[in-house]
Amino acid sequence: xxxxxxxxxxxxxxxxxxxxxxxxxxxxxxxxxxxxxxxxxxxxxxxxxxxxxxxxxxxxxxxxxxxxxxxxxxxxxxxxxxxxxxxxxxxxxxxxxxxxxxxxxxxxxxxxxxxxxxxxxxxxxxxxxxxxxxxxxxxxxxxxxxxxxxxxxxxxxxxxxxxxxxxxxxxxxxxxxxxxxxxxxxxxxxxxxxxxxxxxxxxxxxxxxxxxxxxxxxxxxxxxxxxxxxxxxxxxxxxxxxxxxxx
Numbered sequence: 001x002x003x004x005x006x007x008x009x010x011x012x013x014x015x016x017x018x019x020x021x022x023x024x025x026x027x028x029x030x031x032x033x034x035x036x037x038x039x040x041x042x043x044x045x046x047x048x049x050x051x052x053x054x055x056x057x058x059x060x061x062x063x064x065x066x067x068x069x070x071x072x073x074x075x076x077x078x079x080x081x082x083x084x085x086x087x088x089x090x091x092x093x094x095x096x097x098x099x100x101x102x103x104x105x106x107x108x109x110x111x112x113x114x115x116x117x118x119x120x121x122x123x124x125x126x127x128x129x130x131x132x133x134x135x136x137x138x139x140x141x142x143x144x145x146x147x148x149x150x151x152x153x154x155x156x157x158x159x160x161x162x163x164x165x166x167x168x169x170x171x172x173x174x175x176x177x178x179x180x181x182x183x184x185x186x187x188x189x190x191x192x193x194x195x196x197x198x199x200x201x202x203x204x205x206x207x208x209x210x211x212x213x214x215x216x217x218x219x220x221x222x223x224x225x226x227x228x229x230x231x232x233x234x235x236x237x238x239x240x241x242x243x244x245x246x247x
Contacts, residue, residue: 001026001229004055004079006070007062008032008044012084015221016059017042025225030055034062048073057228060085064146067092071099080104080231084111084224086150100238104231108241109150111223115197116241118212119158122199125208127162132201132208133180134159134166139188139196147171147187151197156183159199194219 003020007013013034020027031052032044045051048069057080060070064087074081083096086109099105110116126134138152148170156168160183169182178184195214200207214220223241230244 001028001057001232002030002055003027003225003228004052004058005029005032006048006058006060006066007034007085008042009034009036009038010061012061012217012221012224015217016061016224019218019221019225024222025229027225027228053077053079055079057082057231059224059228061224064088064092068095071095074105075099075102078103080228080234081106082224082228082231083107084220087146097238100236102236104234104236104239106227106231106239106244108223108227109154110195110197111220111227111241112212112214113223113241113245114212114219115151116245118197118199118210119155120242121210122155122201123158123162125201125210126159129201129203129208130163131180132203133178134163135184135186135200135202137186137188137196137198137200139190139193141192141194142189144189147189148185149187149195149197151195152185152187155197155199156185159183 005013005016017029020029029042032042033048033051034044035046037046038044058074059082061084064085067088096107136152136155138149160166165181166183168185170185172184194217197212199210227244
């Protein structure tokens with residue numbers, strides 16, 4: 001499986017390259033794109049202009065500002081795309097949905113199967129306890145630029161599917177009582193924390209706490225390459241970790 005790696009020079013770019021060297025999912029990184037051109041055996045360009053298109057899939061771990069150029073490249077060359085970057089604007093999300101009508105596109109806030117299970121558990125708990133209050137806490141390293149994390153927002157969106165009256169309240173501040181119609185979302189940035197996500201569901205008589213902790217960034221790289229292999233042979237559509245979990 002020949003991969004064009006977008007965000008080749010980043011932390012996750014290094015993880016993907018190491019996994020490919022180890023033969024994970026049969027992946028081979030044959031080309032890269034990074035704003036800071038990487039020197040080495042693998043060809044790398046600063047943009048998608050002139051980037052290698054003789055690949056089986058594009059895997060992106062860059063920045064959401066690249067979303068439109070990335071989508072244009074993948075659609076123009078009819079390439080499956082694994083989009084593993086978070087922080088997209090609503091306009092960028094709409095562009096993702098439009099591109100998925102033309103190519104197989106895998107988009108997830110978090111490429112951990114454990115996170116997919118946590119979201120499923122949280123939805124079941126929120127539905128089983130219809131009056132419960134819900135809070136989400138996410139922790140990441142101090143270099144992460146988007147807050148709250150895309151994963152925390154995906155958790156809130158999943159819960160709102162079964163509790164549509166709830167709305168996210170990111171970074172609660174000021175004066176006033178907590179509303180029973182909100183999901184509090186809190187972001188912590190510290191040190192080199194890979195990723196911790198916690199969902200707390202409480203009623204006056206009991207509390208349920210669901211927690212997922214990532215110990216290594218390899219977790220996300222493995223999920224992204226697994227998703228790339230999953231896309232091969234698929235038709236146009238927007239695929240998620242729920243599809244991967246059912247495969």
